[in-house]
Each structure stands twice: as structure tokens, then as C-alpha cells.
Amino acid sequence: MKRFFTISGVFMLLLVSQTTFAQEKRVMKSFTFKSDKSKKNSEDKTTIYEGNVMMKNDNISFENAEKVIYNAEYGTYTIYSPKNFKIIAAKSVHKTGKKEDSHVIIYNMREESVTF
Template identity: 50%
Template sequence: MKRLFTISGIFTLLLFSQNTFAQEVQSEPKMVYKGDNIKKNTQNRTIILTGNVMLKTKNISLVNAEKVTIDEKNNTVTIYNPKDFKLLYAKTVSKKGESNKNIIVYNTKEESITFQ
């Protein structure tokens, strides 16, 4: 009887401790942005920011970009001529060709950066 009580007590403690030590599910990554002009197209699910664009996510940060296009359908952020670009984290970083277009494409789903 004493053994049954001990086993059931341990089982109960394990059951309740699962909620205590479980990790929180992270919410959707947040993106903060502002620019002189903002155009939202709800049909295409795109946002075009122009003029002194500032953008901050958990993985990238930039200020004073000429233009930024956020494509929610394709999970991409295209950055044109950023003045101060900071890469905080990326799973993959690549460069396309030898062009000096100063365009950066950030894939929010794959967490990848492509310099074009």
C-alpha cells in the first residue's frame, strides 16, 4: 500500500512538472518597419516602403535604405541600397554573381540571405 502511494505520488508530480518545465511556443516573428512612403497591396500581400526605410526583425536590422519590398506570399524581404545593414542571424548566406547592385534578399521562412 505504501509503495502504491509512493508511485502514484511520483506520477502526479511528474504530470504537474511537465507544465512547469515546458517551453513556451514562440509566436510569429515580428517585423517592425517605417519609411517616408508606405504602399500596402492586400491582394498581392506586398508592402513597398520607400525613402529612409528602417526595418528590424529578430534576424536583420537596417536603417536608411532606399527601398524595401516585403512579399508576405513568398516570404521575402528585398532591400535596395541599405546604408546600415546588420545581419544578426541567418541559416544560409549566399552571393549571386559578381554584380554590385546592392540588393539584399532575405527569406523569412528559410532564414536565408542572398546578396545580389
């Protein structure tokens, strides 16, 4: 009987530790994206969206951007001259301080970070 409780206890600890240490998988609840033109480059795994680009998801939203370059390899969106850019939620926000890049915003979807 003692052995049964020991085995049951170890089994329960394994079950609890599995759910405790499992990696969190984030799922986007909503994602809206529109543009006038798009062009995909399979070699460097990028997609270029041009003309009135609009995006809204759980973390950021903007409208009427001139151009957005999505890099699928790194999960980044490079956003050029967006209007009404809003950060809804982000794990980190960085500012480069470079004056020439003042109209460029980089959003990393995997890290949930925004760089100005």
C-alpha cells in the first residue's frame, strides 16, 4: 500500500510539473491587415506591402503607412511613415535615437517588441 501511494505521488508530481514548466504558446485573437499592393520574395523570405497599409492586432495598430516590409525569418515588420500608430501591449519598447530613422518603426511579433 505504501508503494502504491509513493508511485501515485510521483506520478502526480510529474503531471503537475509538466503543466507548470510547459512553454506558453501565444495565440493572436485578432489580426487585420490591408494594403494596396504586395510583393513576396521567396529568396530572402520577405513580403513588401505598399500603399495605404493598415494593420491591427492584439499588440499594435496603425493605418495609412507608406510601406511595410515583413521578414518571415525574424518575425519583424518594418513600418514606414504610419499614421495613428498605437501600442496596445508590448513586452519592450526601444528608441534608437537616430534622427534619420524617425519615420521607421520595427515591430517584432515573436518578441512582442517595438523599436522606434
